[in-house]
Amino acid sequence: MLTINNLHARIEEKEILRGINLEIKPGEVHAIMGPNGSGKSTLASVLAGREDYEVTEGSVTFNGKDLLDLAPEKRAAEGIFLAFQYPVEIPGVTTINFLKTAINEIRKYNGQEPLDAAQFLKRMREKAKLVKIDDALLKRSLNEGFSGGEKKRNEIFQMAMLEPTLGLLDETDSGLDIDALRIVAEGVNQLRDGKRSFVVVTHYQRLLDYIVPDFVHVLYKGRIVKSGTKELALELEEKGYDWIKNEVDALEIA
Amino acid sequence: MSSIENKDASSLKAELIADFHLSQAKLNGKAALPIHQLRGEAMQNFDKLGFPTIRHEEWKYSNVSNLVKQTFDFHTKTEFNQADLDKIPLPHLTGNVLYFINGVYNAELSQIATPENKLKVIPFSEALAQQPELIEGYFGKYANYETDAFTALNTALAKDGVVVQVADNKIVEEPIILRFISDVRLANVGSQPRNLIIVGKNSQVKIAEAYRTVGDNAAFVNTVTEIIVDESAMVDYYKVQSESDKSYHIGTTQVYQKGRSYFYSATVTLNGGFVRNNLNVVLDGEYIESHLFGLYVPNGKQHVDNHTVVDHRKPNCESHELYKGILMDKSTGVFNGKIFVREDAQKTNAYQNCRNVVTSDEATMNTKPQLEIWADDVKCSHGTTTGQLNDEAIFYMQSRGIPKKEAIRLQLLAFAQDVVTQIKIDSIREYIEELILEKLEGA
Ligand SMILES: Nc1ncnc2c1ncn2[C@@H]1O[C@H](COP(=O)(O)OP(=O)(O)OP(=O)(O)O)[C@@H](O)[C@H]1O
Ligand SMILES: [Mg+2]
Numbered sequence: 001m002l003t004i005n006n007l008h009a010r011i012e013e014k015e016i017l018r019g020i021n022l023e024i025k026p027g028e029v030h031a032i033m034g035p036n037g038s039g040k041s042t043l044a045s046v047l048a049g050r051e052d053y054e055v056t057e058g059s060v061t062f063n064g065k066d067l068l069d070l071a072p073e074k075r076a077a078e079g080i081f082l083a084f085q086y087p088v089e090i091p092g093v094t095t096i097n098f099l100k101t102a103i104n105e106i107r108k109y110n111g112q113e114p115l116d117a118a119q120f121l122k123r124m125r126e127k128a129k130l131v132k133i134d135d136a137l138l139k140r141s142l143n144e145g146f147s148g149g150e151k152k153r154n155e156i157f158q159m160a161m162l163e164p165t166l167g168l169l170d171e172t173d174s175g176l177d178i179d180a181l182r183i184v185a186e187g188v189n190q191l192r193d194g195k196r197s198f199v200v201v202t203h204y205q206r207l208l209d210y211i212v213p214d215f216v217h218v219l220y221k222g223r224i225v226k227s228g229t230k231e232l233a234l235e236l237e238e239k240g241y242d243w244i245k246n247e248v249d250a251l252e253i254a
Numbered sequence: 255m256s257s258i259e260n261k262d263a264s265s266l267k268a269e270l271i272a273d274f275h276l277s278q279a280k281l282n283g284k285a286a287l288p289i290h291q292l293r294g295e296a297m298q299n300f301d302k303l304g305f306p307t308i309r310h311e312e313w314k315y316s317n318v319s320n321l322v323k324q325t326f327d328f329h330t331k332t333e334f335n336q337a338d339l340d341k342i343p344l345p346h347l348t349g350n351v352l353y354f355i356n357g358v359y360n361a362e363l364s365q366i367a368t369p370e371n372k373l374k375v376i377p378f379s380e381a382l383a384q385q386p387e388l389i390e391g392y393f394g395k396y397a398n399y400e401t402d403a404f405t406a407l408n409t410a411l412a413k414d415g416v417v418v419q420v421a422d423n424k425i426v427e428e429p430i431i432l433r434f435i436s437d438v439r440l441a442n443v444g445s446q447p448r449n450l451i452i453v454g455k456n457s458q459v460k461i462a463e464a465y466r467t468v469g470d471n472a473a474f475v476n477t478v479t480e481i482i483v484d485e486s487a488m489v490d491y492y493k494v495q496s497e498s499d500k501s502y503h504i505g506t507t508q509v510y511q512k513g514r515s516y517f518y519s520a521t522v523t524l525n526g527g528f529v530r531n532n533l534n535v536v537l538d539g540e541y542i543e544s545h546l547f548g549l550y551v552p553n554g555k556q557h558v559d560n561h562t563v564v565d566h567r568k569p570n571c572e573s574h575e576l577y578k579g580i581l582m583d584k585s586t587g588v589f590n591g592k593i594f595v596r597e598d599a600q601k602t603n604a605y606q607n608c609r610n611v612v613t614s615d616e617a618t619m620n621t622k623p624q625l626e627i628w629a630d631d632v633k634c635s636h637g638t639t640t641g642q643l644n645d646e647a648i649f650y651m652q653s654r655g656i657p658k659k660e661a662i663r664l665q666l667l668a669f670a671q672d673v674v675t676q677i678k679i680d681s682i683r684e685y686i687e688e689l690i691l692e693k694l695e696g697a
Contacts (some may be wrong), residue, residue: 048653075654088650092668098654101664106655141668158654 001026001197002047002067002166007058009046016042018222019058024166027194031208031233032201034219035241040201041085043219044168047199048082049075061129062166077109079165083155083172085201090142095154096124098142098163106162127160131187148175156187167191167198173207185210205237218244264305267339271301273328274410289386289393296409300597303403315588315620316530316559318566321502326444326474328411332356334468339363342435342466346681349428350375355435357445357475358414369623372424373459378415378448389417392450396480396536397508402620403506408478412448415477418461422454422484428680429460436501449479453487460490462682465526467498471681477505481517485539488516492677496528496689499554499577506532513539513568520547520676523558534563537571537599549673551693552585552617559588564604566595566629572603578673580608580666581617582696588620593634595627602629606636611669613643613662663694 002024009017017112022094024030046053047060049072060067062078070078081098090098115123128135135167143151152172159167169188173181188198188211200211208216208230216232217224220241226232226247236244274297284290305322306313334355352375353363359377366375381389398407420426434444453459453548467473475497483489497503503526511517523529535544550558564573579587610619621638643665651661670690677683 050649056595071658072649073655073657073661076653081279082653084650084653088644088647090647090650090665090668092671093664098651098656098664101660102651102654105657105660119670162654 001063003061005059007043007046007060008056009042010051010056011042011053015056016053016222017046020222020224022217022224024197024199026165026197027192028215029192029198029200029211029213031213031216031234032199032219033203033216033236035245038219039222041170041220042168044082044199044201047075047168048072049081073105074109076162076164077106080168081159081162081164081166082168083159084169085170085174087143087151087155089144089146090143093142094140095138095142095158099124099158102158102162125163127157130160130190131157132183133157149177149180152176153180153184156184160187160191165196167196168201169198170201171203172200172205174201181207182210205233208233220245220248244245261644265325266322267304270407270411271297277411285305287386289382289390292394293410296394298413300403300406300410303401306403307351312561312590315586316528318502318528321474321528324442324472324474325362326442326472328444328446330356330378330437330441330443334360334435334437336363337590338437338468342468344681344685345463346682346684347431350430352416352430352432353435354414354416354432354445354447355437356443357434357447359416367428368426372421373426373430374417374419374421375430376417376419378417378450379413381417389450392480392482394450395547396482396510397506398534402506402532404476405478405506408446408448408476408506412446412478415447415449418449418451418455420459420487422457424454424457426457426459429462429682431679431682432461432463434463434465434475436467436473436475436497437469438466438467438473438500439473440471442467442472442474444474444476447475447477449477451479451481451487451489453481453483454485454569455484457484458488460679462492462494462679464494464682464685465497465503467501468578469480470498471500471586473497473501475501475505477503477504479505481507481509483511483515483517485508485512486514487512489518490678491517491519492679492682493519493521493527494682494686495523495526495530497529499525499527499556501526502528504530506534509533509535509544511535511537511539511542511544513588515539516543516596516677518545520549520673521560522548522673522677522695523550523552523560524686526556528557528560530559530561532561532563534565535573536565536567537573538567540568540570542568542571544571544573545676546573546575546577547673547676548589549579549670550577550587550669551580551690552587553582553693553696554585555583556585557587558585559590561588561590563592563594565608566593566599566602566604568598569600569602571599573605575606576672577608578669579608579619580669581610581612581619583614584616586618586620588636589638590622590624592624592626593636595625595629595632595634596627599629600631602632602634604634608638610638610640611643611666612640613666622694666694667691
C-alpha cells in the first residue's frame with residue numbers, strides 16, 4: 001500500500017529525514033516511536049504533503065501512485081489522513097460544514113455523487129457515537145476553544161467520517177486522560193477492518209496496549225534505526241532510548 | 255485668492271460651478287428661501303475649498319486627481335427600464351423599494367409598502383420644489399458643508415434622493431431599500447443623491463442603500479445621507495456598494511442620535527474602482543448605543559477608504575465599531591477611525607477594532623485609529639491588525655481533502671462572516687453573501 005524508499009527531507013537547509021525506508025501493507029498497524037525532535041512529525045507531515053518541507057531524495061508510492069507528486073488534498077482524496085499533533089483552530093467554520101465540504105470534495109475526486117443531507121447526518125451520528133463526541137461541539141467553530149482532549153477526539157472523529165485507507169496518527173494520545181485515551185483507541189480499533197492501515201506515532205506504551213501494533217519502529221536522527229514487533233515497545237518503555245541512541249551514535253563515530 | 259483657485263481648478267470643478275449658476279437662474283422667486291441661501295453658501299464653500307489633494311490630512315491615501323480630471327454629465331436622461339433592472343437582480347426584495355437612476359427617483363420602478371401614517375417617503379426633488387418647510391429644519395444642519403468639499407458640493411447641487419420620515423411611536427416592519435444605479439452606458443455620468451432620514455421618537459426602521467453601475471463609462475457618485483434618530487428610536491442602516499471599476503464613489507452618512515436611541519450600521523464594499531465612505535455619528539444624549547460594522551473586499555486595483563467619526567457628547571453612552579477587510583491583488587484600503595469623547599461624556603464605553611487580511615504582496619492597507627478623550631471616567635479601546643492568511647489552517651483543510659483554493663475561500667468567508675451576519679434585512683444579506691462568493695472565486 002505505502003512504500004517509502006530512502007526518503008530525505010529538509011526544512012530551511014536543515015536535513016531532518018535522512019533516508020527513511022518503510023513498507024506498509026493493507027491492514028497493518030505500524031507504531032513509530034523515538035525521542036523528541038527525531039523527525040516523527042516531519043515524516044507524517046511529508047506524507048500528508050506539507051509544503052514547508054523539501055524532499056531532496058527518495059520516493060514514496062501509495063497504491064502504485066507517486067505520492068510526492070500529489071497536492072495535499074489529492075493525497076487525502078487518495079485515502080491518506082493525518083491526525084495532527086497540534087490540530088489547528090479554524091474560526092468561523094463549523095466542524096459540520098467543514099466535513100461536509102471535505103467529504104464531498106473527496107467524493108468528487110473519486111467520481112462519486114455528493115452525500116445528501118440525510119446520508120451525511122446518518123454518517124455523522126454513527127461516527128460521533130464512535131468517539132463519544134458531543135453534537136454541540138460539532139456545531140461550533142472547528143477546534144476553536146476546544147480542550148486538548150476534545151481536539152484529539154475531533155481528529156479521530158474526522159478520520160472516521162472521511163474513511164481513509166491509511167491513517168497517520170501523530171501523538172493522538174498526548175493530552176488525553178485515561179478515559180479519553182480508551183475512547184480514542186477504541187474508535188481507532190473499530191476502524192480496523194483488515195484493509196485500513198495505520199501509522200501510530202507515540203511516546204507511550206499505554207496507547208499500544210489498546211491499539212496493538214504489528215510493527216514498532218524507532219526513529220532517531222531522521223532514520224529508522226530499529227524495527228521490531230510489539231515487544232520492542234515494551235522494551236523501550238522499560239529501558240528508554242539511551243541504549244539505542246548509544247548504539248547509533250557509536251556507529252556514526254566509527 | 256479665488257482667481258488663483260480658479261486658474262488651477264479642474265475641469266470638473268469649473269463644470270460644477272457653471273452648473274450651479276445655471277440652476278440658480280432657474281429658481282426665479284425662490285432663490286431667497288433659506289434653503290437656497292444655504293445651497294449658495296455651500297457652493298461658495300466648495301469654490302473656496304476645491305477638491306482635496308493628498309496634501310489634505312483626511313485625503314492622504316485617497317487621491318482624487320484622476321476623478322477631477324474627467325468630466326461627467328450630471329443631466330443625462332436615461333432610458334433605464336424594468337428590462338435593464340432584471341439584468342442586475344437583487345432577489346427577494348420586499349418592502350419599500352425605491353430606485354434612483356443617475357440619482358433621479360424613478361417612481362415607475364419603485365414600490366412603497368408601508369402606509370403613510372407610519373412612513374412618509376418623498377423624493378428629495380419634490381420636497382425641495384414643493385415642500386421646502388418639510389426639510390428646512392434638517393437639511394444641511396448635520397452634514398458638514400463648511401469644510402468638507404464633497405459634502406459642500408452635494409449640498410449645493412443635489413437634485414434628488416429621498417426624504418424618509420418615520421412618525422413617532424411606529425414600528426416600520428417593511429425595510430426601506432434605496433437602490434442607486436448609475437447608468438453609464440452612453441456617457442460618463444455624475445450624480446449627487448441627497449437623502450434625509452428622520453426617525454421619530456420611539457420608532458423603529460431598517461434602511462439599506464445599495465449602489466451599482468450599469469455600463470462601461472465612468473461614474474461619479476457623490477452622495478450624502480443625513481439620519482436623525484430621535485429619542486429611543488432604533489435605526490438599522492446598511493450601505494452596500496457594488497459599482498464598476500471605473501466608478502468613483504464618495505459618500506457621507508451623517509448620523510445624529512438623541513437620548514436612548516440605537517443606531518446599528520454596516521457598510522459593505524464589494525466592487526467599485528474608487529470608494530470613500532465617511533460615516534459620522536454624533537451621540538448627543540444619554541444612554542445611546544451605536545454599532546458600526548464595515549466590510550471591504552477589494553481586488554484588482556480597487557481603492558476603498560473608510561473614515562468614521564464617533565462623537566460622544568453626553569454621558570453613559572456606548573459605541574462599538576468593527577471593520578474588516580480582505581485585500582487582494584493590487585488593491586489598497588484605508589481605515590481611519592476617530593473617536594471623540596467630550597468633556598461631558600463621562601461613563602462612555604467606546605470600542606473600535608479594524609482587522610484585515612491581505613492575500614497578496616502587492617495589496618496595502620493603511621489604518622489609523624484616532625482617539626481623543628477629554629473625559630476621565632471612560633472605557634475606550636482600539637486595535638488594528640493586518641495579517642496574512644493562516645497557512646497552517648489552509649494545510650489543515652487541504653489535508654482533509656479540501657483544495658487549496660477552496661480552503662482559502664472558506665477561511666476568507668469565515669473572516670467576513672462576523673460582519674455579514676449583522677445584516678438583518680434578509681434580501682440584502684443574501685445579496686452580499688452572493689457578491690462575496692463571486693468575489694472570492696478569484697482569491
Ligand atoms: N518549521 C521548522 N523549522 C525549523 N526546524 C524545524 C521545523 N519543524 C521541525 N523542525 C525541526 O525538525 C526536527 C524534527 O522535528 P519533528 O517535529 O519532526 O520531531 P518529532 O519527532 O515529531 O518530535 P516530538 O516527539 O517532540 O513531537 C526538530 O529538530 C525540529 O526542531
Ligand atoms: Mg512530533
